[in-house]
Amino acid sequence: MLDTLDSHILHALHVAPRAPFRLVGEVVGASEQTVARRYRTMRRAGTVRVVGLVNPAVQGLVASVVRISLRPDRIDACAEALTRLPEVSFANISFGGSEIVCSMATPHEGRMPEVLRQLSRTPGVLEIDTRMTLHTYSPPGADWGRLGPSLPEEAVESLREHHPRTTPQGLPVEPHEEDAALLAALAEDGRASQATLADRTGWTTGRVARRLEALERSGTLFYDVDLALEKLGYPFSAALWLNTSPARLHETGSALAALPRVVFASATSGAQNLMAIVMCTDAADFYDWLSRRLATVPEVTGYTVSVRLRTLKQAASLVYQGRLVAPPR
Template sequence: MVDSLDAELLHALQLDGRAPFSRIAEVLEVSEQTVARRYRRLRSAGVLRVVGGVDGTRLGYTSWTLRIHTTPDASAAVGAALAERTDTFFVHLLSGGTEISCFTQTPLDHAPLLDKLPRTSKVLAVSAHSLLHGFTIPGEWAGLAALAPEKADRLRYAPEPADGTATPDDQGLLAALAVDGRASHTQLATATGWSESTVRRRLENLRRSGALRIQLEFDPKALGYKAQARLWLTVRPSGLVDVARTLATHPEVSFAGVTTGATNLMAEVSCTDDAHFYRYLTERVARLDAVQTLETAPVLRTLKRIGTV
């Protein structure tokens, strides 16, 4: 479990994953050495990691949410293979261990993963739904909000926007950031073969344009959230946006997005235990009158989050 200072550090990194330890220390009112030591401990324990990810919409990609049913003996192997791919994220084993849920980003005219999965003998069924709009993302999860608003405002990354997108020349930079979003300019220069000034300029341009997102990857269980689940909801069209916006404000919800398919809204939920999950479903979701159907699937194991495995 993390203590109150750890929680504040997590929130600080959520607001700006590349914020210097000196600035975080100033806001948290502790020494820079304390912040660095805490960060290294949490990272080595697998509680957190800062990673860089590309916003696929800037490249004309379509985001998909996949539900994959496998034979009982194959889910772990299929899930591990999915996790190793560069085009997948948030790969979960669900329910009784025969279902996998994940996201993928693909070019509009080419979806190799969607083409390959149905031909895999151990895969019994695949449903793929296009993610039309996200109302919150894991990097903005309200459950991490441990800092007072005035302190959060001092750390939030909010630069002047700029035009631009990722190019093939950026692959080395993006690959290094997918492993460690806090890699120094010197380390990134070594990985790319660029000068440090070029790395600094290109990194900042990608961030300002929104093409690159520096995100905090964290383990909810280490933060005390033992019950995690995927929710699929059918919502009356006239109430869809209102329900999505409401879910996005719930501290239990780390992601909510409108999708195509038989259900039109999905969410990722983290609760402290099954009793908390029950109360959330029956006392909060149940009160949303526009929700017509609800399907839930507990997350048994997370094989991949945002960055590389």
């Protein structure tokens, strides 16, 4: 379990992933040196990784949620192969050991993803259910989900005012070939300083700053914060697949995303039209969430649950013995 200061630092990073330690220190009430030391300790412990990622839309891809049903004796081999694919993120083995649920960047215009074609031929795979993410209700930074002591709203507003997230303008554009070293460095550490990025790329810090601004403004580059949630005291999580009427879809999805412990909520294609990820301390806590929190959401007409057995991968980090580690390159 993390203390209040660590929790506030993580919340601040969800709001502004590349905010200077000085600014984070101002909003959490600690010195720049203390914040930097605390963050580096959590990063070394595998509790948190800030990563810079390329928007899948650059390659004409959309986010999809994929449920893969397998024979239990094939789950480990398939999990090992899946987590090493760059287009796969947020992969988990479900309770019972016969299903993997993951997010995948897939094409949507007339071509079957090669990774799904290969999966369908993999021994032990029984069924693949792919659902396109149609709309995300959780705004940037919302995946903190009030999982620990949170910053007061005035501190969050101060972060947004002094270090606002860049608002993408227009469609994402394909990165240049010369951006490869910059993007590789940010995938390892999304908080790498401009001096570090200049050293990795051979550019001046001014050129790094200009290129970062261009990639962020085009929507090509974005940042995510991976957490080892067990270290925050939330070893239990579940994916919920819910139904509501089309007339109430936006209202219900927005209300779902606003609930405590919900780290992600979206509208999807498929048999159910909503999906959410919920973090809890144990089964009793999850039951309490279902009966007291979910019960307040209007017009939920039905739901099913996939309880996580083991986390394999977050946005861009593998999970090994409860620690976040960078994937091999």
